[in-house]
Amino acid sequence: MSDKLDKDDVTGVETTGHEWDGIKELNNPLPRWWVWVWLLTIVWSIGYYFVYPSWPTLSGYLQGSADWSSRGEVAKELDQLRQMQAQYRTAMEGKTLAEIKADASLMDFAYRGGQSAFGLFCSQCHGRGAEGAVGIANLNDDYWIWGGTLEEIQTTIQHGVRDENDFDSRYAMMPAFVKDGILDQAQAKEVASYVMAMSDRSIRASQEGATLYQEQCATCHGERGEGLKEMGGPRLNDAIWLYQGGVEAVYQQIVSPKHGMMPAWGSRLDPVTIKQLAIYVHSLGGGEN
Numbered sequence: 001m002s003d004k005l006d007k008d009d010v011t012g013v014e015t016t017g018h019e020w021d022g023i024k025e026l027n028n029p030l031p032r033w034w035v036w037v038w039l040l041t042i043v044w045s046i047g048y049y050f051v052y053p054s055w056p057t058l059s060g061y062l063q064g065s066a067d068w069s070s071r072g073e074v075a076k077e078l079d080q081l082r083q084m085q086a087q088y089r090t091a092m093e094g095k096t097l098a099e100i101k102a103d104a105s106l107m108d109f110a111y112r113g114g115q116s117a118f119g120l121f122c123s124q125c126h127g128r129g130a131e132g133a134v135g136i137a138n139l140n141d142d143y144w145i146w147g148g149t150l151e152e153i154q155t156t157i158q159h160g161v162r163d164e165n166d167f168d169s170r171y172a173m174m175p176a177f178v179k180d181g182i183l184d185q186a187q188a189k190e191v192a193s194y195v196m197a198m199s200d201r202s203i204r205a206s207q208e209g210a211t212l213y214q215e216q217c218a219t220c221h222g223e224r225g226e227g228l229k230e231m232g233g234p235r236l237n238d239a240i241w242l243y244q245g246g247v248e249a250v251y252q253q254i255v256s257p258k259h260g261m262m263p264a265w266g267s268r269l270d271p272v273t274i275k276q277l278a279i280y281v282h283s284l285g286g287g288e289n
C-alpha cells in the first residue's frame, strides 16, 4: 500500500491499493442510501423477531409477542365460516324442502352444500356429473325409477335402494323367470322382443310375447311399459336403460335379473346434508314437482 492516492488510468477512479498481477481494485464504496436501507432492514428484522414467529428453537420456535400463526388465521376463518353455515343449517333444519326451495339464499346454500357432498359421497358411483353408468341411475334425466319429487328423492337418499341394513329401504325384486322355471327360454325370448318393440319400431313382437308380458311383467312395469314407481319396476318403453337395451340384454334380465344396490345415507349423513343432496339432485335437470 502506498500513501499516495493511486488513480486508475482508464476510469479515473481511486484504487484501494490492492493489486494482483497488474489488476488493480477500484475503490467504489456502496452508495450511502443503500447502506442506510440495508441497516434499516436489519433493525426491522430484529423488531420482527420479537413480534412475529421467527427462529426455530429446540422445542419449537420463537412465537413473538403478537401471538400470530398462519394456522391460527385459518382456524379463525373456518370459525367464521362455521358460524355462517350454522345459521343456514339451523334455518334449513326447521324448513320443508319446498320452503327451502322458495328461499333464494337458503336454496343457494343448499345447492352448494349438496354439490360438494355429492362430490364426496355420490360421485364415485353416479359420476361427477351424476350421469350414472350401467346399473347406476342417471340423475340428470327426467326419468326416475323411485320418483323425482323432492320428497321422493330425499327418501331414496335417506333409505337407499335394497340396503339390507335399512328397514325402509326402497325394495323390489324382479323374479328370475327362467331360472325359477316361470318361463321357458323360448317364452323369455318372445317377451324380450315384445319389450324391445315398445321403444324400437324395427323389432317385431309376437302375440305370445304381448300376452306373456301382460301376465308376468305388467304388475311391476305397467301395462304399456310405463314403469310403476310403487313396484320399483323401471319404465321399459322409453329406450332409456338402467342396464342395457337390446333383445339379448332384456332376455338376460328375464333369465336372471340384475338388481342395483344403493346404500342408505340416513345413518351416515346428518339430516341437513340429506336435504342439501335432495335439493341438489332435484335441480340437476329432472326434478319433478
Ligand code: HEC
Pocket (backbone or CB within 6 Å): 118, 121, 122, 123, 124, 125, 126, 135, 136, 137, 139, 143, 144, 145, 146, 147, 153, 156, 157, 161, 242, 259, 260, 261, 262, 263, 265, 277, 278, 281
Ligand atoms: C355404491 C354406489 C352408489 C353410491 C355411493 C350412491 N348411489 Fe345412488 N344409486 C346407485 C344405484 C346402483 C342406483 C340404482 C338403484 C336401482 O337399481 O334402482 C342408485 C339410485 C339413486 C337414486 C334414484 C334414481 C331414480 O331413478 O329413482 C338417487 C336419487 C340416488 N341414487 C342418489 C344418490 C345420492 C344423492 C348419493 C350420495 C349421497 C348416491 N346416490 C350414492 C348407486 C349408488
Ligand code: HEC
Pocket (backbone or CB within 6 Å): 145, 172, 173, 174, 175, 177, 191, 192, 195, 213, 216, 217, 218, 219, 220, 221, 231, 232, 233, 234, 235, 236, 240, 241, 242, 243, 244, 250, 253, 254, 258, 259, 260, 261
Ligand atoms: C315383481 C316386480 C317385477 C316383475 C314382475 C318384473 N320385473 Fe322387471 N324389473 C323389476 C325391477 C325392480 C327392476 C329394476 C332392477 C333395478 O332397479 O336394478 C326390473 C328391471 C327390468 C329390466 C331392466 C330395465 C332397464 O332399464 O335396464 C327389464 C328389461 C325388465 N325388468 C323386464 C321385465 C320383464 C320382461 C318382465 C316380465 C317377464 C319383468 N321385468 C317382470 C321388477 C319386476
